[in-house]
Amino acid sequence: MPTDQPMRAPLLIVEDDAEIAVMLDKLLTEEGYEVDVAADGQRGLHLALTRSYQVLIVDRVLPVMDGLDLLRRIRRSGVAVPVLVLTALGTVADRVAGLDSGAEDYLVKPFEVDELLARVRALLRRHRDAARTLSLGGGELDLVRREVWLPDGAAVDLSRREFELLQVLASHPRRVYTRAELRAKVFEETRAGSVVDTYVHYLRRKLGRRAVRTVRGFGYQAGEL
Numbered sequence: 298m299p300t301d302q303p304m305r306a307p308l309l310i311v312e313d314d315a316e317i318a319v320m321l322d323k324l325l326t327e328e329g330y331e332v333d334v335a336a337d338g339q340r341g342l343h344l345a346l347t348r349s350y351q352v353l354i355v356d357r358v359l360p361v362m363d364g365l366d367l368l369r370r371i372r373r374s375g376v377a378v379p380v381l382v383l384t385a386l387g388t389v390a391d392r393v394a395g396l397d398s399g400a401e402d403y404l405v406k407p408f409e410v411d412e413l414l415a416r417v418r419a420l421l422r423r424h425r426d427a428a429r430t431l432s433l434g435g436g437e438l439d440l441v442r443r444e445v446w447l448p449d450g451a452a453v454d455l456s457r458r459e460f461e462l463l464q465v466l467a468s469h470p471r472r473v474y475t476r477a478e479l480r481a482k483v484f485e486e487t488r489a490g491s492v493v494d495t496y497v498h499y500l501r502r503k504l505g506r507r508a509v510r511t512v513r514g515f516g517y518q519a520g521e522l
Contacts, residue, residue: 311341338362357384379420434521466519
């Protein structure tokens with residue numbers, strides 16, 4: 298059993314050629330991955346947005362929704378999972394279009410199995426490295442050391458609750474959270490309605506007023522460091 302990836306790492310294959318899809322499913326399952334398969338772009342988009350995967354393998358020419366359109370939509374939705382485009386379209390222009398649409402890698406059919414597996418392992422390593430940090434307006438959150446680094450390289454110490462609140466906001470930077478949502482995620486045992494506002498004040502005092510945006514009448518959103 299391979300040891301270079303986590304056991305049962307979840308992968309999504311979006312492929313309309315039934316023979317290739319079955320082959321990939323069998324191959325990757327035997328390698329120790331947990332595999333979902335979608336036969337068209339719409340189903341692939343639904344799975345990519347509603348489930349958590351570590352790598353997506355996506356064909357370009359798909360029913361219902363083109364593979365590159367699928368890619369652009371998941372990127373606009375904030376899904377950062379690494380994507381390997383696996384397709385028969387192999388010109389330089391095709392590769393450029395795939396990479397510009399948000400793919401991390403591009404492999405042309407027919408392909409060698411060993412090369413495909415090596416590329417999947419490389420994308421998994423990239424996913425694990427990315428999972429250790431979150432970007433926020435030019436700065437970075439180190440999720441392992443629980444540290445915040447400003448764009449100028451300076452480190453800022455936060456309390457556990459301050460860091461957890463900032464992490465929730467930075468994990469989905471386009472989303473606006475209500476105070477009730479943030480209280481449930483970070484301050485579950487606290488009933489005080491003002492606790493979120495208090496900790497937003499703490500974050501702004503340490504990181505600057507732009508670190509958390511106020512969306513009037515609704516709640517808070519990630520800002521900039």
